[in-house]
Amino acid sequence: MSLTDDPGAESQTPEAEAATKQLVFNAAERLFALHGFQNVSVRDITAEAGVNLASVNYHFGSKDSLLFEIFRRRTQELNRERARMLHEAADRNAGKPPVREILTALFAPPLRWLDPSNDRRISLQFLIRARSEGTAEIREVLGSDVSHLKRFADALLAARSDLPSEEVYWRLHFVLGMIHQNRFMELDRLHVLSEGLTREGEVDALLARMLDFAEAGFSR
Amino acid sequence: MSLTDDPGAESQTPEAEAATKQLVFNAAERLFALHGFQNVSVRDITAEAGVNLASVNYHFGSKDSLLFEIFRRRTQELNRERARMLHEAADRNAGKPPVREILTALFAPPLRWLDPSNDRRISLQFLIRARSEGTAEIREVLGSDVSHLKRFADALLAARSDLPSEEVYWRLHFVLGMIHQNRFMELDRLHVLSEGLTREGEVDALLARMLDFAEAGFSR
DNA sequence: AGCGTCAATAAACGCCTGTTCGAATGACGG
DNA sequence: CCGTCATTCGAACAGGCGTTTATTGACGCT
Numbered sequence: 001m002s003l004t005d006d007p008g009a010e011s012q013t014p015e016a017e018a019a020t021k022q023l024v025f026n027a028a029e030r031l032f033a034l035h036g037f038q039n040v041s042v043r044d045i046t047a048e049a050g051v052n053l054a055s056v057n058y059h060f061g062s063k064d065s066l067l068f069e070i071f072r073r074r075t076q077e078l079n080r081e082r083a084r085m086l087h088e089a090a091d092r093n094a095g096k097p098p099v100r101e102i103l104t105a106l107f108a109p110p111l112r113w114l115d116p117s118n119d120r121r122i123s124l125q126f127l128i129r130a131r132s133e134g135t136a137e138i139r140e141v142l143g144s145d146v147s148h149l150k151r152f153a154d155a156l157l158a159a160r161s162d163l164p165s166e167e168v169y170w171r172l173h174f175v176l177g178m179i180h181q182n183r184f185m186e187l188d189r190l191h192v193l194s195e196g197l198t199r200e201g202e203v204d205a206l207l208a209r210m211l212d213f214a215e216a217g218f219s220r
Numbered sequence: 221m222s223l224t225d226d227p228g229a230e231s232q233t234p235e236a237e238a239a240t241k242q243l244v245f246n247a248a249e250r251l252f253a254l255h256g257f258q259n260v261s262v263r264d265i266t267a268e269a270g271v272n273l274a275s276v277n278y279h280f281g282s283k284d285s286l287l288f289e290i291f292r293r294r295t296q297e298l299n300r301e302r303a304r305m306l307h308e309a310a311d312r313n314a315g316k317p318p319v320r321e322i323l324t325a326l327f328a329p330p331l332r333w334l335d336p337s338n339d340r341r342i343s344l345q346f347l348i349r350a351r352s353e354g355t356a357e358i359r360e361v362l363g364s365d366v367s368h369l370k371r372f373a374d375a376l377l378a379a380r381s382d383l384p385s386e387e388v389y390w391r392l393h394f395v396l397g398m399i400h401q402n403r404f405m406e407l408d409r410l411h412v413l414s415e416g417l418t419r420e421g422e423v424d425a426l427l428a429r430m431l432d433f434a435e436a437g438f439s440r
Numbered sequence: 441a442g443c444g445t446c447a448a449t450a451a452a453c454g455c456c457t458g459t460t461c462g463a464a465t466g467a468c469g470g
Numbered sequence: 471c472c473g474t475c476a477t478t479c480g481a482a483c484a485g486g487c488g489t490t491t492a493t494t495g496a497c498g499c500t
Contacts, residue, residue: 018446018447020447020448036353038258038353041486041487041488042487042488042489043486043488051448052447052448052449052450053450053488053489054448054449054450054489054491055447055448056488056489057488057489057490058447059447062489063487063488132353133256133352133353139405142409143405143408143412146409146412149413150413153414165414165417166414166417166418167429169410169413169414169417170410170418170426170429170433172413173406173410173418174398174401174430174433174434176401176406177397177398177399177400177401177402177406178394178397178398178401179397180397180400180401181393181394181396181397181400181401182397185359185362186396186397188363189363189366190393192363192366193366193369193370193373193389194373194385194386197385197386197389198386198389198390198393206390209387209390212437212440213390213391213394213437214394214437216436216437216440217436219436220432238476238477240477240478261456261457261458262457262458263456263457263458271478272477272478272479272480273459273479273480274459274460274461274478274479274480275477275478275479276458276459277458277459277460278478279477282458283458283459284458
């Protein structure tokens with residue numbers, strides 16, 4: 001429900017919604033992404049935003065609701081980008097895109113967010129954190145909202161209709177693991193391990209590498 | 221340091237170390253695995269263990285130290301199993317095992333722990349949780365202790381000496397993502413998505429699937 | 441002009457947290 | 471049988487937490 005999107009907020013006066021709410025939203029996303037949900041207090045957030053302590057509860061109801069609202073918005077944005085790319089891939093290929101293009105629609109959006117020049121980097125970091133340490137409500141959404149993933153599963157099933165469908169599901173599962181592995185801590189460890197050989201500077205190069213690996217796993 | 225292992229504890233009287241300490245250790249591991257570190261209070265632990273509230277601080281110093289001690293022990297056990305399998309693979313192959321055997325040494329131990337008939341299942345769930353929501357101390361260890369991974373990286377570099385080494389590092393990175401994806405929440409989502417087609421009942425079948433996928437990604 | 445609504449503020453509330461303290465307990469060795 | 475020491479115990483502490491309340495200010499509308 002409530003698919004109407006309002007980039008700023010959801011006031012009746014559509015313009016210039018309370019600047020305080022935006023300040024809280026941004027400060028919370030930043031701090032949650034950097035330090036985790038449980039390690040950031042409402043006082044930390046309001047101090048960072050430069051607003052009153054009660055603002056969180058006034059504008060969002062509770063700290064939990066604030067987290068969920070940020071999560072909901074960012075997840076929606078990411079899913080939309082992916083769905084759009086999958087749709088375009090279908091248009092280009094008479095409704096039946098090859099595996100590589102499906103995987104590109106899955107990989108490219110979060111990788112673009114990961115780009116240091118992108119101010120969405122902090123949003124991706126937030127999403128990763130929320131996914132693993134989120135509240136029960138978030139975990140519930142993640143577990144049940146398969147509708148988004150189902151589109152990709154169906155596309156892959158069509159592209160590899162020669163395989164048993166369970167095999168396709170498992171491979172999709174592995175591929176999703178590759179994405180979530182691109183966390184900042186894990187990337188750091190990789191850089192240490194390779195003694196600086198690997199760099200994440202060029203997102204396009206990383207995307208190509210991931211696609212090569214995943215496509216090889218699928219083409220067999 | 222302190223590589224001397226004592227299965228029970230580290231008392232001067234080597235036998236029958238305080239049963240309370242073991243009770244706390246087990247209860248804490250269970251609760252941390254099920255609900256996360258921050259969501260479990262010292263009171264929860266001592267209640268579950270049926271011991272006095274002060275036991276945690278008396279035997280472990282602090283709640284943080286308790287977490288770290290559990291993490292240290294389980295990590296050591298897992299790494300040892302992996303190192304042993306890698307060593308055996310090297311023995312079988314004149315010191316230069318093929319990719320698939322290296323990956324087997326990496327995959328098999330945690331998958332065996334995952335088996336429902338294995339009472340180590342809870343330990344694996346604990347490790348997964350600690351990895352993602354652990355304290356700064358744990359994250360520090362994970363990021364800096366590359367010595368364990370280095371053995372696998374070196375083996376892979378030898379097996380695929382025809383590839384640029386950075387390529388090998390990236391592929392190892394992807395492969396590690398496949399492992400960490402095998403979290404319980406993610407598995408649940410997979411089962412929902414496939415409408416029950418996928419089952420995790422047989423660990424050996426899952427291992428074979430993972431090896432097929434990962435080996436394909438490496439063989440190119 | 442005055443009313444009503446929404447936003448922001450300072451202060452406080454009650455609860456839960458990890459940790460500490462001093463006393464009590466109990467087993468063991470001399 | 472007594473003294474010792476590690477362990478257990480009940481109780482309390484100080485601090486941080488999310489949330490609530492009452493009050494004030496600002497703004498648009500009739």
